[in-house]
Every structure is written in structure tokens, then in C-alpha cells.
Amino acid sequence: MSETASNVLPTPGTWPGEPVLVLGAGPVGQTTALLLARWGVPAILVDQRPRRDAHGSKAICQQRDVLDVWEAVGAGGRIAAEGLTWSTARTFYRDTELFSVDLATSGHPAFPPFVNLSQSRTEQILDDCLAAEPLIxxxxGAQAIGVEQDTTGVEVHCTDGTVLRSSYLVVCTGGHSALLRRMLGVRFDGHSFDDRFLICDIRADLPGWDTERRFYFDPAWNPGRQVLIHPCPDSTYRIDWQVPGDYDLEAEEASGALDDRIRAIIGDRQYEIVWQSVYRFHSRVASRMRCDRILLAGDAAHLYSPFGARGLNSGVGDAENAAWKIAYVGRGWAPEGLLETYHDERHAAARENLAVTTATMNFLVPPDEERAQRRTEILESATTEPGARADVDSGRLSEPFWYCVSPLTTPDPRRPAVDRPPRGQVPPAGPGVLLPDVPVRTPDGPSRLRALARDGFLLLAGAEVETAAARRTVAHVDTPVRVLALDEIDPDGTVRDALATAPTELWVVRPDAHVAAVLTDPTPETITAALTRATAATAAEPAIQR
Structure with a gap:
């Protein structure tokens, strides 16, 4: 099946089976349901709470590429417009600034590196999108207490006696998903940290603090521990203090010590506490993220410490990966094996995020005296020696996971798999990497490269590639594929520069805007092999370019 139009999304009402059930109406569940509907898949979104709980900042840092995913369902622009934009992350040791990171830009993105907006407001915006979607x-008020599945679907039993039948189930029930994981035989390996973190949202006038994140090691106003400060809209600031495991918030409020704690940071200014809470952080990853027709996503599958903002942002990555793969398998565009690659790719992403955030927590809360001494040495050295600053870990900020070694990715020796680039940087475009976000031109008017990619499999043809031949080749595959000539959508060379592509290359892009293959001197055989691999249609050897 081949289409060259700008949009190959299915017509609503053509889904061949039962709706997909999504448990948990937090941001990850909301995103999953909206993305399924975008693929023409009806969804039932169920939450055990009686209504939305609209209190507290909770997950506030929305990363640029997540905003881009949300824009595909009509929410990204609104969240970015209401959120507070920041692009600089400053790190201090006591009263000395060690370094700042200005977040890199690849291509010409539509969104800033991060915006801060309370989770409750993000959920309200996503709720507006849900209300406008007839497929959802x-x-x-429906709590799941039992799950059964067979070769044709999934049944979820609720406390009120309701039985919900679905073709697939995506579990997005957050950190309190132990019952469902036990039913599925899924372990949740990892550990919890003894220290806690006090979080206060305060409204105050703090000139100069409204466009940057600030992280303090061992400040005088929280000796021996850390403080993190994030700006939010409406002159609100989120302050996180690392506190002992036996910290008592009520006692500190009653004694006036909480007021002293806040004023030690902001000085003698008026302020208002908007919300406050105490958390204990966890580092855990599910042993399996796919159990036949059931997928685990978001905090139901992984829990991280918040330094680096990898919780919600990685959950949206889970949602996008799950949605397109369910849609393709359910419509017969890809075999059942494509669902197993959800586990392959997102479990690898979860392990990567766990490694990054655990390293940060081990630096913030050293587990033994030797590492505590080493941390002190690094921080002391970093005040005078720039070379020591690379060893200071105040949290590596969230970034997309790169599927360079995925079973769906065709390796390219000219563009080998990338390691983590320096903090704040992005890898060069290539197999497994998310496409740069750049403007393009279409017959319908201006658009963006990722927007085109998210409408289905996309082949981008260089000037010396025969597009007619490529279209004849993809006409014989089961998956919808479009072939677009770069010269037609990229008259000024912006895309070619961002990709660093050659005229003889053909780029194969997945429906989640990740590059599946870069084919040099493409032939019908290598094109077919790359698409077959990208849809998990075969376990054959990859079509490696020589």
C-alpha cells in the first residue's frame, strides 16, 4: 500500500476490533488515548478516582520533544504558551556558581528546550483535547481489580462489577500499580531512597530567577543537602529541599521553621505557599513492559528520582511508542512481533533513564562514606578547576531515547550508534535518532518535518534518488508508506543541512519520527528490507549499507 499524500492516517470508524482500554487518566494515559484516536483507534480511558485532582505542581518540566508529541494531538502549542520557558540550568556549590548549561537546539524547533507548567494545568489542557475527540x-470511578486476556482480547474486572472488554490494554496507573503488576507476574526491581524531599510551590517576586533552573549543593540554608528551584508561571516557584528521612512537615510549620526555611532563600519578601508536600523517591523498573496484549507505560513501568525531569517526559515516549504499534498491529499493517519491540525499545529507555537518575542520586545522596568523601572532593575542586566540573552531577536533563540498537533499526557503519553526548547536546541525525524539527513546504502550505513523519512511514528521497522507482517498490508492502522528494519539501536546503544528507540517500522514517534507516544508493531490495525490519515483519539479517 503506497500513498504520496501528506496524510495517511486512517479514517475513523475503520478500526477492526474492540476499543483499546487505557487504565489511568494522568498525562501518560491521556496522551496514549489521544494518540490512539489520532490513528483512528477507539479508546476507553478509565481512572479509579471519582474526578480530576487539580492540586499541586507535581511533574512540571515539559521537554521540547514531548511538547512536539502533544502538538500532534492539539495540546503542545497551548502548553508551551501557558508554560514558563527556560533554557539555562545553573549549578552552585554553597554560594559559588560552578557552571551553567545552555540547552542545545537541533534544526529549527517549534518549541523551547523546556517549559514549566504544573501537571494539573497540563492535564486540564489534555482533558480539553479528550473532550473534543469522539473516539475516546x-x-x-472505576477501579480495576482483575485482568484476564486471551488470543483475541483483554477483560478488566472493576470493583463495581463492570467488565470491560478490549482488544489491547495499556496500564498507565502510576506508581501505585503493584496489584496489576502482580496479576501480570511482573517484578518491579529497584530500591527506594531514605532521604525525603520537601516540595513547596510559592508565589513571590524574585527578579532574575524566572528564566532559569537553579541547583544548589550544600547551601548555607540547607547544609549537607541539596536545593532545587524551578520557575513556574504567575510568579510561582517550585522549591525542592532534600530533607532527612524523619522530616516532619507539620512540626516545622507549627514552629515557624518552614517560614525560616523559605526566607533563607528568598529573603524578606512577601510570599504565599500555593502547595506543599513531602516525597520519598524511588528507582525501579518493571521486569516486563509487554505481557501479550497488555503494555505497561509511565510510572506503572518505571519510577525515577525527579532530577533531570525524566518521569513524565519518558512516559510520553512510552505512550507514543505504544500507540502507533498497537494501531499498526491491530490494522494488520504489521505482525504481532511489532508489539514485542515496545518492550525492547521502551525497556531499554527505562534502563537508560534509571542509570542516569541513579547516578545523580548516588551523587546527591552518597550511599557510603567513600563516595561521600569523593563527592566533597569533586565539588571543592570544581570551584576553581573547570576540568572537575564535568564530574558534578546535578541531573542530566530529559532527552529522547535513541533507538540506535533497536531490532527495528537498520545499522549504518557510516553513522554508528551514538553514546550520550555532553550535557545539553543532541546527537547527529542518523538511524535510531529522532528527526530534527525543521520547517518544510507542502502543497497544503508550511508544515514541519516531524509533523509529516507522524502521519505514517515516510521515505525522504535525495535529489539523485528515483522517487518513482521507490514508490513502485513500496506499493508491494503491507504498510502505508509515502515517498517524498526532499527538493519538493525543502527548497532552501534546511532539511538537508539538518540531516547532513547526500543526494544519493533515502531516509526511512518511522511513524514516531525516529529514523529507521539511511540507505545509500537505495535499491528495491534494500528499501524492502529496511521497511520489513522497521515493522518487525522478519527476523532476517539487517540490510546493512556497505
């Missing part, structure tokens, strides 16, 4: 049925 939202139900509150």
Missing part, C-alpha cells in the same frame, strides 16, 4: 470514552 472517559470514565471515572
Amino acid at each position: 470514552d472517559v470514565r471515572w
